[in-house]
Amino acid sequence: MKKLIGTTLSFGLVLSFSFGSMDTAEAKTKTFKNCTELNKVYKGGVARSSKVKNKGGKTKYKPVVSSSLYKANSSKDRDKDGIACER
Template sequence: MVFSVGVVLCLGLSAGASPATAATHAGPSTASKVAVTVFKNCTALNAKYPGGVARAGVTGNLVNGKKRAFTKRPVFSTPLYTANKKSDRDKDGIACER
Protein backbone atom coordinates (compact mmCIF):
# COMPACT_ATOMS: atom_id res chain seq x y z
CA MET A 1 0.00 0.00 0.00
CA VAL A 2 1.23 3.48 -0.85
CA PHE A 3 -0.17 6.54 0.85
CA SER A 4 0.31 10.04 -0.44
CA VAL A 5 -0.01 13.07 1.80
CA GLY A 6 0.01 16.53 0.31
CA VAL A 7 0.27 19.87 2.05
CA VAL A 8 -0.92 23.05 0.43
CA LEU A 9 0.17 26.43 1.72
CA CYS A 10 -2.00 29.34 0.72
CA LEU A 11 -1.22 32.97 1.42
CA GLY A 12 -4.00 35.48 1.10
CA LEU A 13 -2.66 38.34 -0.99
CA SER A 14 -4.29 41.68 -1.33
CA ALA A 15 -4.46 43.30 -4.73
CA GLY A 16 -1.04 44.38 -5.89
CA ALA A 17 0.87 42.57 -3.12
CA SER A 18 3.72 40.38 -4.19
CA PRO A 19 4.37 37.03 -2.44
CA ALA A 20 7.59 38.43 -0.98
CA THR A 21 5.69 41.32 0.59
CA ALA A 22 3.04 39.05 2.08
CA ALA A 23 5.66 36.73 3.56
CA THR A 24 7.51 39.56 5.30
CA HIS A 25 4.44 40.38 7.42
CA ALA A 26 3.83 36.83 8.64
CA GLY A 27 5.00 36.95 12.27
CA PRO A 28 7.69 37.62 14.86
CA SER A 29 10.53 36.37 12.66
CA THR A 30 9.76 39.00 10.02
CA ALA A 31 13.05 40.85 10.30
CA SER A 32 15.47 37.94 10.23
CA LYS A 33 17.16 39.48 7.16
CA VAL A 34 17.32 43.09 8.38
CA ALA A 35 20.66 44.81 7.83
CA VAL A 36 22.41 45.35 11.16
CA THR A 37 22.88 49.09 11.67
CA VAL A 38 23.96 50.97 14.78
CA PHE A 39 21.73 54.03 15.13
CA LYS A 40 22.91 57.19 16.88
CA ASN A 41 19.70 57.56 18.90
CA CYS A 42 16.03 56.56 19.05
CA THR A 43 14.99 59.35 16.70
CA ALA A 44 17.19 57.86 13.99
CA LEU A 45 16.10 54.29 14.74
CA ASN A 46 12.39 55.18 14.81
CA ALA A 47 12.70 56.97 11.46
CA LYS A 48 13.39 53.56 9.90
CA TYR A 49 11.60 51.29 12.43
CA PRO A 50 8.64 53.23 13.95
CA GLY A 51 7.83 50.51 16.52
CA GLY A 52 11.42 50.02 17.62
CA VAL A 53 13.55 46.87 17.44
CA ALA A 54 13.03 43.80 19.63
CA ARG A 55 14.94 40.61 20.34
CA ALA A 56 13.39 37.52 18.84
CA GLY A 57 10.93 35.96 21.27
CA VAL A 58 9.78 39.15 23.02
CA THR A 59 6.00 38.96 23.41
CA GLY A 60 5.11 42.29 24.99
CA ASN A 61 6.32 45.65 26.21
CA LEU A 62 7.10 46.11 29.91
CA VAL A 63 5.42 49.23 31.30
CA ASN A 64 5.94 49.86 35.02
CA GLY A 65 6.96 46.22 35.44
CA LYS A 66 3.82 44.82 33.76
CA LYS A 67 3.70 43.25 30.31
CA ARG A 68 1.52 45.22 27.88
CA ALA A 69 0.55 44.67 24.26
CA PHE A 70 2.63 46.51 21.67
CA THR A 71 1.31 49.96 20.75
CA LYS A 72 3.30 49.81 17.50
CA ARG A 73 4.67 46.42 16.54
CA PRO A 74 8.48 46.39 16.62
CA VAL A 75 10.75 44.72 14.11
CA PHE A 76 12.06 41.44 15.55
CA SER A 77 15.79 40.98 14.97
CA THR A 78 18.20 39.85 17.68
CA PRO A 79 21.34 41.07 15.81
CA LEU A 80 19.78 44.50 15.16
CA TYR A 81 18.59 44.73 18.78
CA THR A 82 22.05 43.75 20.05
CA ALA A 83 23.68 46.48 17.94
CA ASN A 84 21.29 49.06 19.46
CA LYS A 85 20.94 47.61 22.98
CA LYS A 86 22.12 50.92 24.47
CA SER A 87 18.75 52.40 23.44
CA ASP A 88 16.75 49.91 25.57
CA ARG A 89 16.45 52.04 28.70
CA ASP A 90 13.97 49.77 30.54
CA LYS A 91 15.82 46.53 29.62
CA ASP A 92 12.68 44.77 28.35
CA GLY A 93 14.23 43.49 25.11
CA ILE A 94 12.82 46.28 22.93
CA ALA A 95 14.99 49.24 21.90
CA CYS A 96 13.20 52.53 21.18
CA GLU A 97 9.68 51.10 21.57
CA ARG A 98 6.66 53.30 21.05
Protein backbone atom coordinates (compact mmCIF):
# COMPACT_ATOMS: atom_id res chain seq x y z
CA MET A 1 0.00 0.00 0.00
CA LYS A 2 2.80 2.43 0.91
CA LYS A 3 4.60 1.58 -2.33
CA LEU A 4 1.47 2.30 -4.35
CA ILE A 5 0.96 5.68 -2.66
CA GLY A 6 4.63 6.60 -3.15
CA THR A 7 4.53 5.61 -6.81
CA THR A 8 1.31 7.53 -7.42
CA LEU A 9 2.66 10.67 -5.77
CA SER A 10 5.93 10.45 -7.71
CA PHE A 11 4.08 9.99 -10.97
CA GLY A 12 1.85 12.99 -10.16
CA LEU A 13 4.87 15.20 -9.45
CA VAL A 14 6.57 14.19 -12.69
CA LEU A 15 3.42 14.98 -14.66
CA SER A 16 2.93 18.36 -12.98
CA PHE A 17 6.51 19.42 -13.73
CA SER A 18 6.31 18.29 -17.34
CA PHE A 19 3.02 20.13 -17.99
CA GLY A 20 4.30 23.25 -16.20
CA SER A 21 7.37 23.45 -18.42
CA MET A 22 5.22 22.97 -21.54
CA ASP A 23 3.19 26.07 -20.71
CA THR A 24 6.25 28.30 -20.43
CA ALA A 25 7.82 26.84 -23.57
CA GLU A 26 4.65 27.41 -25.59
CA ALA A 27 4.09 30.95 -24.34
CA LYS A 28 5.11 33.49 -26.95
CA THR A 29 6.08 37.07 -26.29
CA LYS A 30 3.88 39.40 -28.29
CA THR A 31 5.48 42.08 -30.42
CA PHE A 32 3.25 45.09 -31.01
CA LYS A 33 3.21 47.21 -34.17
CA ASN A 34 3.18 50.53 -32.29
CA CYS A 35 2.67 52.09 -28.85
CA THR A 36 -1.07 52.58 -29.41
CA GLU A 37 -1.54 48.82 -29.72
CA LEU A 38 0.75 48.10 -26.76
CA ASN A 39 -1.07 50.63 -24.57
CA LYS A 40 -4.43 49.00 -25.29
CA VAL A 41 -3.15 45.90 -23.46
CA TYR A 42 -0.61 47.46 -21.06
CA LYS A 43 -1.79 50.98 -20.15
CA GLY A 44 1.44 52.03 -18.44
CA GLY A 45 3.76 50.43 -20.95
CA VAL A 46 6.30 47.68 -20.28
CA ALA A 47 9.34 48.04 -18.02
CA ARG A 48 12.56 46.03 -18.36
CA SER A 49 12.85 45.49 -14.57
CA SER A 50 11.24 46.71 -11.36
CA LYS A 51 14.31 48.88 -10.61
CA VAL A 52 13.85 51.06 -13.71
CA LYS A 53 12.75 54.66 -13.08
CA ASN A 54 10.94 56.85 -15.58
CA LYS A 55 13.10 59.69 -16.94
CA GLY A 56 10.38 61.11 -19.18
CA GLY A 57 8.38 62.97 -16.53
CA LYS A 58 5.00 62.41 -14.94
CA THR A 59 3.00 59.35 -15.99
CA LYS A 60 -0.60 58.30 -15.32
CA TYR A 61 -0.14 54.53 -15.14
CA LYS A 62 2.35 52.10 -13.63
CA PRO A 63 4.17 49.95 -16.22
CA VAL A 64 4.04 46.15 -16.28
CA VAL A 65 7.42 44.56 -15.51
CA SER A 66 8.48 41.88 -18.01
CA SER A 67 11.99 41.57 -19.38
CA SER A 68 10.98 39.29 -22.28
CA LEU A 69 8.09 41.54 -23.31
CA TYR A 70 10.36 44.58 -23.07
CA LYS A 71 13.02 42.91 -25.26
CA ALA A 72 10.41 42.11 -27.91
CA ASN A 73 9.21 45.74 -27.94
CA SER A 74 12.40 47.62 -27.01
CA SER A 75 12.30 49.58 -30.27
CA LYS A 76 9.33 51.49 -28.83
CA ASP A 77 11.41 52.87 -25.94
CA ARG A 78 12.19 56.24 -27.53
CA ASP A 79 13.91 57.86 -24.52
CA LYS A 80 15.90 54.66 -23.68
CA ASP A 81 14.91 54.74 -20.00
CA GLY A 82 13.99 51.04 -19.79
CA ILE A 83 10.22 51.54 -20.16
CA ALA A 84 8.60 51.05 -23.57
CA CYS A 85 5.51 53.14 -24.36
CA GLU A 86 5.06 54.69 -20.92
CA ARG A 87 1.99 56.87 -20.39
